[in-house]
Amino acid sequence: MSSKETPTTKLIWFLQERAKELSCLYRIEELLKPESNLEDVYKGIIEAVPPGWQYSEICQSKITIGSSSYQSANFRESPWMQSANIQVLDQPIGTISVYYTQEMPNEDQGPFLKEEIKLISTIAERLGAFITDQKMKYVFQEYRTAAQELLDNTKTEWRVVLDLLRQTDRNLYLRISHKMLNHLCWTGVDEAKQLLEYYSPGERGADEELLGESNRPFYRKTLISSSDFLSDQTFAIAADHLNATEILKLIQKWIQQDKLGFLVKSLISSSSPVAEVAETIRRYRRMVPEGIGIPNPTKRSVLVSLIRRFFSEQLDFINVAKQHIEIDDVFELLHNMIYTPESIGRLGGKSAGLFLASQILKKLVNENTLLADVKIPKTWYVTSDVVLHFMNFNNLEEVIEQKYKEIDQIRLEYPNVVQTFKNGHFPPEIVKSLSAVLDDFGDCPLIVRSSSLLEDRAGAAFSGKYKSLLLANQGDKADRLEA
Template sequence: MAFYSHVSTGWDSLDRIIDHLRMGDNVVWQVDTIEAYQKLVSLFVNRATAAGERVVYMRFARHGPLLEERGNVTVHHLNVDGGFESFSAQVHTIITREGRDIFYVFDSLSDLLHVWATDLMIVNFFFITCPYLYELNTIAYFAILRNRHSFKAIARIRETTQVLIDVYNHKRQLCVHPIKIQDRYSPTMFFPHVKEGGELVPVISSVEASRLFASLTRHPATDAQRHLDYWDRLFMQAKALVDGAAGAEERQDMVEQLSRLLLSRNKRLLGLIRRHMTLADLIQIKSRLIGTGFIGGKSLGMLLARQILAADSDDRWGEVLEPHDSFYIGSDVFYSYIVQNGWWKLFMEHKTPEGFFEKAEALQTNILAGAFPETVRERFQLMLEYFGQSPIIVRSSSLLEDAFGSAFAGKYDSFFCVNQGSPEQRYEAFEEAVRKIYASTMNPDALAYRRQRGLDQMDEQMALLVQRVSGAYRKNYFFPEMAGVGLSHNPYVWKKGMDADAGMLRLVLGLGTRAVNRVENDYPRIVALDQPLVKPLTGLQDIRKYSQHYVDHLNLEENALQTMPLEELTAKDLGLRLDRVAVRDTETADRARAAGRPIPEQWVLTFDDFLTSSPFTRIMCRMLGALQQAYGVPVDIEFTVNFNQAGDLQVNLLQCRPFQTIGRRAGVVMPEHIPEERTFIRSEGRFMGGNVSLPIALIIWVDAEAYTALSTTDRYSVARLIGKLNRRLVHPDTMPALLLGPGRWGTHTPAMGVPVTFSEINHISALAEVSYQDGSLIPDLSFGTHFFHDLTETNIFYLAIYPENPDVRLDTAWLEILPNLLPEAAPGDSRLAVVVKVCDVREQGLILQSDVLSQRLVCYRATT
């Protein structure tokens, strides 16, 4: 180990000029060629190994290797294709493992431009790596190629490093010019030096120095471009191809290159991009991009879906689709925010297996209080000036979000900015929304979701989508006519003969928040697109009860997202065409008058007239069909509905992502004549998960009557207990479990069900929501919601059980006689054994079977 301070570069003459290297030095060489850097590396490494020092070579570039493994030289081959985070983590891990007093050689940092395409991220990498190497008392060699980087990037590197030396050729003479040598000084140290023989001689004469620097002066156009990041110069080249006479092949090559830097690394998505997006489309996206990097999954899904429809010659989508007005905050802004606020070391600790959850809380707290660079703040301000006081929504759009197999539905936050008040107030509200979304990457549910899908070590940068809110001003309120969620495959058909492949919608009046979230005490209109008037309900009483009673809107006067009862909203004379979306509830009005308490006119939202008298159903069916055909898998969309001045229907396509259906399509042979005493559950319809034959080894049952008797605090304790059992006992393969409980699992309101988070039930094989009328605990699958996506992506079978219906059976008496394993499974929660029962049913051979075609479901004991 090197305990002395002076270290040789391997070139004695250079050592004398810079007074040797010091332990802790990061040495950056600005060179014209890799060959020049390799000679400097060879001198340094040969001298170091001769002195018995250990050298570690970080190999990652496309250029030839600088060193071969030998003796005291260790070579680490790094993967740069995974992105900034994974590459930086690899380097950090190696440096940590190697320890103190090591000599390092890195490949040319300039080569990272081919995967990161931005000087900013190279500077960020250097900014986080250089201090860590300094802290461990190492010496590290880096190279950057001349004229490849912006002046600003070179300045940031110079600020961070301890040593920066320029190396170039002038009239076939090697010139070495120390630019920065920290904590050392001599009268000639910072002069350029030319090589004469084996010595470096300072160019002291003003005449010679002037001639030397004159020959190095760049062309004015080149200097002008170097005020720009490499990223901007790349897109300038792309625009020149579009504006010029470039051939189709050359343009397509540029599309391929830019797509991997701006849109996605996913091969399936890149295939869709190749078929549906042009170079002009990518340049248009860049014009609305703040920062650099990817625009993220949500932004890509929205743009790609629109391009797919635009190319569909069978429908004139241009007349139907409402134009979007969006900006994108690049994924690199997220990493720069982490790096420049000084949290990268904490971020790396979070990336370790033991720190993945433990360090997330501190990181989340920091993120909520960080500061943005002035350049980013300026771009934020310009964007807000563009939107003026129009309401906007800031939406998460991470790299992994809305991808094939990982929707991340509801795992990250999105926020409405009503955008009222002074410019300063509007800016602060926007910046707070950005911080909150960044902080949501550290939510326990999001982290559990990533780990369960093996994504915890992948880059998950948070890009953002900023959209003008779709809707209309109605006095002091702003909201669209309607909004909703669409699925091209209906996984929960409730009537024989209904076509699952026709798709379905979840439709609400007002903002779509009530369609994408599992809202308490409220229900959207569920529309089967092949039979839009057929409801999963019968009778006006049920239709009234299970309809939408509240409307989400933006209150411009209060500058807030609010919820208002439908009857209160209709009384404000906002010009709503209720006759188009609702029917009068004369029965309720008549009962109120008879009781001597007149009430305002009552409406029940059914959307029946709108579904039958407008082209909406046909439009949505064709839209979902076209998108599914292009994606090659079922899709899930979010949309709003408005009407233009001519009264024509306008659909705003806000989001599109692959939708993962669950369950096998192959038929299941349903058993006949099962004895009643061996039938645990019997039902028709009201299940989601396809055709299954699922063995059940464990039942976890929350008794409805006992649950409703608990305090609110104890109901939360039940939820946490379910999480413990989920982690300790349940496994989809070795211990498949059926979880039964009253009302809605995952609710935010304990009075409506058990308020678990999804990470507390993510190992369950089958989930049952049991109706309990006495406590108003009503199941709700909530098609298309974030909860719904979690079920489908985790292959959890869902069923709703209504024991009060005569054709439904739930044999709780059998459960009551089984031994309760809770006291031994969770001794600290034994007091809750009257509420939660854990039963091992492996000896009973319990099997859950369902058949989509007949809509039959049965769970029975195969053994007596």
């Protein structure tokens, strides 16, 4: 874009480019449906990508998966290219690339904008997640089909399931083999214990050592690494001590737990961005109709992690919240949350308290019909780091230093700080979210209340203790957004 353009023209251009990128992502999300064919998805993305780039009229795209490739019509490679790896289970399986067919002015990375760098990475990440889902769905469906077919026969279906896993997902096959070996050892099967170098020759037995009162360290126990031989021997022992139904149930349980591993890993991490958590829960909900659920201990661990991630670290709050909040409740909350793409913030005290109170009332309404008359206000939630994003967007980072100044100087500079904030602008993604909020609330009057640690925490619920501002919320959409 020309440097001679006015600030207003630059802002309009900036918003138009972001709108193109969002439209590109929306089109791609429409393609990534569970029932979609992979080849159709690749071709659809090839068509959806060029309109999202700054110079769409000279933009072409290409997807390479293994030895197969999909590309724009009349495609030709050029030096003006950017690409991102497509990963499945943390392993690169291909790339998505964007080319300009002629040289254009330099931007952040050659002729490409920094937002386009993030955009192509996001597309590659979403495509990789979709391919992973399709692969896991295929494996699980094949397993269910094989199991169902063999239920009608006299053959041992679990052997066919293992052969299928060995061919389609060797790592999962070896993990399940090791789990079976551990299960047999823990249930006291001597043949399984002999597969492990469990104690050094000449030393007393493990049971004696564990149960005794010896005041010395235990000897190191060396485990044999997983292999086809170990797997074959493990399931041969399992067939001697467990019936076919028991083995099949164990394999089924471990496949389900492995399939949900991505959920636990993402949700337990306190540093996962809000957008990543939302996408993870969305994928989990797609699995629920297939009959895959989280084991109760894991489910409680994930739930507590979500409470700590979004609401509070206080144990009193967590102990109450985990009795009334479910994973699906958090997913519904995310639909009404305002956050930036990279946000790792949580809810404020008022928001957390109001959400928990609403969940308690919903669960108790069957016990006390009077609670049905309690009105729960329509609510949107703003993450705690949105204000920091606003400050960074408007170059107001130095405001943080105010708290270190003398009180007289703070009082003197306070009016100027207020006016500086009033003259600031929200980032486009926040404006888009606030626009959705106004659509939801309609033209009802709104109240914006002050917030501080003396107002929003357990034992100090004094909303707007310092200030409450009434917004009439009238006029056209632009005026209401400006207010």
